[in-house]
Amino acid sequence: MNVVEIMTKKLETIEADAPIYDAIEKMIDRRIRSLLVKPKDDKDVHGVITVRDVVTKALAKNLDLNKTKVSEITSKPLVCVDKSMDIEYTINLMSKFNITRVFVNDGKEIIGIISLLDVMSAELIKRAREGHRA
Amino acid sequence: MLENVFFGSKKEQRVIEKIKKHIEILYGAEECFKKTIEERDKEQLYCVSDLEREADSIRREIVSMIYEGAFLPYLRSNLCRFVEIVEEAFDLLKEAASKFEYIGQGLDKEIEEDCIKIADINLKMTEMLLIAFETLFGKGDLREKTLAIRIYEKQVDEIKFDLIKKLSDKEVKNFWHGKMLSDFVDFLSRISNVIEDASDYLHIINISLR
Numbered sequence: 491m492n493v494v495e496i497m498t499k500k501l502e503t504i505e506a507d508a509p510i511y512d513a514i515e516k517m518i519d520r521r522i523r524s525l526l527v528k529p530k531d532d533k534d535v536h537g538v539i540t541v542r543d544v545v546t547k548a549l550a551k552n553l554d555l556n557k558t559k560v561s562e563i564t565s566k567p568l569v570c571v572d573k574s575m576d577i578e579y580t581i582n583l584m585s586k587f588n589i590t591r592v593f594v595n596d597g598k599e600i601i602g603i604i605s606l607l608d609v610m611s612a613e614l615i616k617r618a619r620e621g622h623r624a
Numbered sequence: 625m626l627e628n629v630f631f632g633s634k635k636e637q638r639v640i641e642k643i644k645k646h647i648e649i650l651y652g653a654e655e656c657f658k659k660t661i662e663e664r665d666k667e668q669l670y671c672v673s674d675l676e677r678e679a680d681s682i683r684r685e686i687v688s689m690i691y692e693g694a695f696l697p698y699l700r701s702n703l704c705r706f707v708e709i710v711e712e713a714f715d716l717l718k719e720a721a722s723k724f725e726y727i728g729q730g731l732d733k734e735i736e737e738d739c740i741k742i743a744d745i746n747l748k749m750t751e752m753l754l755i756a757f758e759t760l761f762g763k764g765d766l767r768e769k770t771l772a773i774r775i776y777e778k779q780v781d782e783i784k785f786d787l788i789k790k791l792s793d794k795e796v797k798n799f800w801h802g803k804m805l806s807d808f809v810d811f812l813s814r815i816s817n818v819i820e821d822a823s824d825y826l827h828i829i830n831i832s833l834r
Binding site for chain 2: 615
């Protein structure tokens with residue numbers, strides 16, 4: 491199965507200069523665990539901010555969430571898979587880097603995200619379909 | 625041997641085939657409905673009501689055949705309930721189709737995309753329900769099929785959550801259009817709940833077969 495078949499196309503983004511509080515609000519409102527952080531300029535690259543980053547890098551250190559910028563706790567570079575790759579490759583990548591989500595790219599463009607839950611769901615559905623009609 | 629006792633005779637086999645046919649018709653109606661939304665072609669909607677009528681007559685046949693003596697008495701009510709739940713999915717689909725007939729062209733692109741996604745997942749769920757039903761009377765692990773159905777249902781829930789947010793941000797210019805749109809999304813997204821209920825019934829039937 492190809493990564494495009496299981497990826498979530500809807501990418502929630504945030505500006506690198508936005509306060510962490512904005513990122514938290516967005517994650518809670520959208521019920522998601524990560525946000526794609528837009529590059530600051532042409533030389534910059536995309537990053538990701540996760541709930542884990544917020545808890546371990548901001549809340550645990552008692553940072554002022556209204557004054558600290560998202561860019562200060564953003565993880566970079568993104569771990570990406572090309573849109574032509576299959577799920578097995580993605581699983582190996584997640585396992586190798588011990589990460590719970592990877593982004594899907596089409597050239598330079600980020601077109602989707604795949605979480606561990608997406609991979610698990612896709613694998614279980616695949617197993618349930620095995621030996622049955624397509 | 626045991627298979628013969630529970631569902632091996634001709635009567636039982638005929639009921640099983642009819643129930644499969646009933647689910648296949650639901651699949652056909654959902655496929656047609658998805659195509660109608662994709663192509664924004666209200667003219668194709670007749671297929672939903674046509675297939676619903678066909679399914680209704682098959683449901684009556686199934687229930688009659690069951691109470692004429694197919695299957696052991698303790699299995700009959702659960703099998704009938706399963707068929708009725710599948711019929712509820714038809715009712716919801718028919719309601720969604722009638723609302724779509726009203727809103728048709730007036731569906732926002734953004735909302736339309738989510739509705740197509742839900743229609744597609746409903747289709748996959750129905751296919752999985754058929755696989756699960758075949759597994760119940762054949763070989764394989766029913767548990768993994770019902771889990772797949774639950775996974776699909778969660779996906780619909782997620783889309784529905786987004787969709788309601790998008791809808792609530794839209795300005796309602798006309799009461800009836802707003803109501804029809806809201807009802808359309810509601811009926812379309814409830815189909816997955818009903819299919820999940822049907823798969824739960826398969827689980828109950830499976831336990832009672834042990």
